[in-house]
């Protein structure tokens with residue numbers, strides 16, 4: 001089961017000359033192709049954002065158009081982790097685990113957002129790594145360089161889900177910030193599905209900082225309670 005050619009044409013046609021207001025996180029769907037991978041048969045959707053000038057992608061399994069409860073992972077690019085297999089973070093583990101879970105489910109979507117280094121860019125991330133080598137944690141290093149601890153924005157992600165006409169999602173995440181940002185952008189989240197990655201000697205401090213300073217939920221409990229809890233405590237919602 002995959003997106004049929006007629007549906008692909010429809011989606012791309014609808015995206016042509018699309019422009020929304022406000023324009024700050026608009027994206028246009030420009031192409032969809034088959035993507036057989038070591039994890040299974042997927043399709044890859046290419047989006048361009050006229051606003052940030054970046055090329056974002058969605059890896060899709062099955063026909064997710066107009067579907068409810070679509071298993072969804074929103075992944076931010078990490079060259080060092082995703083490609084080089086760096087042990088400083090858990091990005092690659094999360095990426096591969098998500099693709100495996102989507103394949104197992106037989107339906108789902110993984111957004112690959114081009115916001116490297118929590119959106120401070122690759123060179124700034126490497127400068128932050130250098131500070132971490134001197135003993136600062138991930139949050140302190142970003143602040144020393146004049147950045148917020150996390151500069152990521154999920155407006156583009158919400159738009160991509162909208163462009164694919166996905167009605168509601170079950171989100172693979174441990175990150176409460178992602179839950180409320182998406183929710184504020186109008187995404188209907190039916191459930192949070194935890195993504196559990198084993199701790200190693202290299203990523204231990206990184207994961208502990210995520211839990212301690214960024215409020216990441218590192219338990220394996222999957223239900224609506226923590227989605228509701230996060231949204232209730234969000235002063236921005």
Ligand SMILES: [Zn+2]
Nearest residue numbers: 019020026027
């Ligand atoms: Zn738009």
Ligand SMILES: [Zn+2]
Nearest residue numbers: 078081089091
């Ligand atoms: Zn990473």
